[in-house]
Amino acid sequence: MSPKLGTLDELPQDYRDAMAAAGVAPLWPMMRNVLPHVLPQPVTKPGYWNYDALRPLLHRAGELTPVEKAERRVLVLSDPGRGVGAMQATSTIYLGLQLLLPGETAPAHVHTPSAVRIMVEGQGAYTVVDGERLPMEEGDLVLTPGGEWHDHGHEGSGPVVWLDALDLPIFVYLEGSYAEEGPLQSQRNRPDASQVEYLSAGLRPARKPGAGTRRYPMMRYPWTRTEAALRQMAAHGGDPVAELDYVNPETGDDILPALGFTAMMLPEGAAEAPPLRSSSAAFHVVKGRGCTLIDGERIDWGPKDSFTAPVFADIRHEAAEESFLVRIHDRPLQEKLGYYEERAR
Ligand code: GTQ
Numbered sequence: 001m002s003p004k005l006g007t008l009d010e011l012p013q014d015y016r017d018a019m020a021a022a023g024v025a026p027l028w029p030m031m032r033n034v035l036p037h038v039l040p041q042p043v044t045k046p047g048y049w050n051y052d053a054l055r056p057l058l059h060r061a062g063e064l065t066p067v068e069k070a071e072r073r074v075l076v077l078s079d080p081g082r083g084v085g086a087m088q089a090t091s092t093i094y095l096g097l098q099l100l101l102p103g104e105t106a107p108a109h110v111h112t113p114s115a116v117r118i119m120v121e122g123q124g125a126y127t128v129v130d131g132e133r134l135p136m137e138e139g140d141l142v143l144t145p146g147g148e149w150h151d152h153g154h155e156g157s158g159p160v161v162w163l164d165a166l167d168l169p170i171f172v173y174l175e176g177s178y179a180e181e182g183p184l185q186s187q188r189n190r191p192d193a194s195q196v197e198y199l200s201a202g203l204r205p206a207r208k209p210g211a212g213t214r215r216y217p218m219m220r221y222p223w224t225r226t227e228a229a230l231r232q233m234a235a236h237g238g239d240p241v242a243e244l245d246y247v248n249p250e251t252g253d254d255i256l257p258a259l260g261f262t263a264m265m266l267p268e269g270a271a272e273a274p275p276l277r278s279s280s281a282a283f284h285v286v287k288g289r290g291c292t293l294i295d296g297e298r299i300d301w302g303p304k305d306s307f308t309a310p311v312f313a314d315i316r317h318e319a320a321e322e323s324f325l326v327r328i329h330d331r332p333l334q335e336k337l338g339y340y341e342e343r344a345r
Contacts, residue, residue, distance in 0.1 A: 005031055042310035044090045044280060045081035046294040049097075051120070051304035058099045058161055067104045071181075074098045074164060077306060087168065089308050090280035092330040093259065094168035099161050100125055100154045108151035111179035113171040114256045115150075117142040117162040118284050118326055119223070120304050124156015129219050133187045136162060139223025139286045141246060141326070143255060145216045146171075151184050163284055163306060165328045167258040194220045198249045201229075213250045221246055221255075223286065227324060230265035241265070241272045258333035263326050266290065266319035273316045275342040279329040281315075282308045288323020292316065314345065 008016065008029045019025060058075055067073050074096035078086040089095040094113075097120070100106060108128075117127065118141055125136045129150045134142045144150040146167075154160055171177035190196065197205045198218045207213070226244065233242035246261040247253060254260040260279075266272060266288065283292070284306045291300045293316040294309045301307060309315050317325075334340035 002037075005029065040278075040311055042091065042280070042312070043081045044079050044308070044310035046297050046299065046310065046313070047077065047080050047089060047306075047308040048299045048301070049077050049306045050302075051306075052302075054097060055121075055161075058097055059159060062099050062101050062159060067100070067106055071109070072096075072098060072106055072164075073100070077308075079308065081310070087172070089282055090169075090310065090330075092167060092169050092280060092333060093282050093308070093328055094164070094166040095282055095306060095308075095328075096164040096166075097161055098152075098164050099159055100152055101159050102154055102157055104154055105184060106152040107181060108149050108184050109179050109181045110147060110149045112146050112176050113166045113168040114146040114258065115144045115164055115166045116256065116259065116261060116328070117144070117164055118286075120161045120163055120284075122154075122156060122158050122160030125152065125154040125160040125162070127152050128185045128187055131185050131188045132192050132219065134192045134220040136160070137223065139226070139324075141221040141223075141226075141255075141261060143216060143219040145219075145256065148216070149182060149185055153184075165259060165261075165282065167256065167330075167333070170258055170333065192220045193218045194222055194225075201249075204249060216255075217248065217250050226263045227265075227286075230263055230324065234265050234267060240267055241270055254332040256332065257336070258330060260329050260332045261326060262329065263324065266317060266323045266325070268319060268322045270319045271316065272318075273314075273345065275344055276312045276314060277329070277331070278311055278339065278341045279331040279334055280309065280311050281313075282306060282328040284326045284328070286324040286326060288319060288325070289321050290317060290319040290323050292318070312343070 005028045077089045077095040078084045119136045119138050127134045127142050130148050230242045242265045244263045246255045285301050287303045289302045294313050299307045331340050
C-alpha cells in the first residue's frame, strides 16, 4: 500500500501564492487525479439513445433549419458524464444523427477528423467522396476519411437519417480540428469500389510492380454482405456470437486510423460478456432487440438505437431476438499508442 500523498492545504499560503505567481503547481496533491491506481476513472458514463424518441426531434430540425443554415443537420449524442452539449459520446468517439430531406444536398467540405456513416433510415441518399458516389442503404457503412472531400445528397422520397461516428474528440484534443468548404464534387459515372475492385473478399485488383493503391481503397461496406457473412460465421464459425471487423481490403488494417468498427450477430437468446477492454465503445443496433448491462446499468435496446460504454466497462449483452449490432471503438488508436489491453473478468 502506498503512503497517502500530501495535500495542497498542508502547504503554507505564502508558498502556494509564490508557486501560482511563478506559474507552477505541485504534482503530489493532484497525482492520483491523473494517475489513479490500477484502473482509469472515466468521465464517460453509459449513454442510451432511443431512436423512436429522437426521430420526431430530427424531423422537426428538418422543418426549423434548412440544410443551408446547418451545413450538416445533425443532433449530437452527448455523453451523460459530460452533459448535454458535449461534442462527444465517449472520450474519443463523436456520434451524431444526421437528417437529409429529399432533394437536399449537404455542401462539400473537407476536414481533419475522419467519419463513418451508418445508414439508419430511408432510401435514395448518397455520399460523394473524392468523386466516388457511394449509395447509402440501411446498415451500410460509408467512410469519409480525414482529408477527403465529401458531400451528401438525397434523390429518394422520404427523409433519410444516418449515424455519424467521428474521431472528432481526438482532433479537438490535438487542437487539430478544422474544415474547408468547396463546391459540390462532380461524380465519376461508375459504381463504387465495393461493387468493382472489391466485389469479393480475397480478391483485389492485380497490379504492376510498384503501382500503389489508394490509402482508402474501399469506402462503402454494404450491409447485405456484412449480414450474409455474419450468418455464415454464426452457422459454421464455431462461436454462436459472430463478430467481424471492418478492414481495409488492401492492407487488412482497421478502416480508420483511430476508430475501429466491428459487426456483431447475437442469435435469439444469446448472452455475451466480452473481456473488459481499455477501449471505449458505442453500439448501434442495426436490427433486433435485447438488453445490455453496462457496469450494472441496464439498457433495453431495439432497432436503430445507440448506446455507449466507457473504458473497462463490464458489458453483458442479452439478445431477446436475433440481433445485429455495430460496435464502434478506439482500439486502433490505443494500439498505435502501444496501449490497448483486455482483462479477463
Ligand atoms: O457529414 O461531414 O455529424 O463534418 C459532424 C461533422 C457530420 C459530415 C457530423 C461533419 C459531418
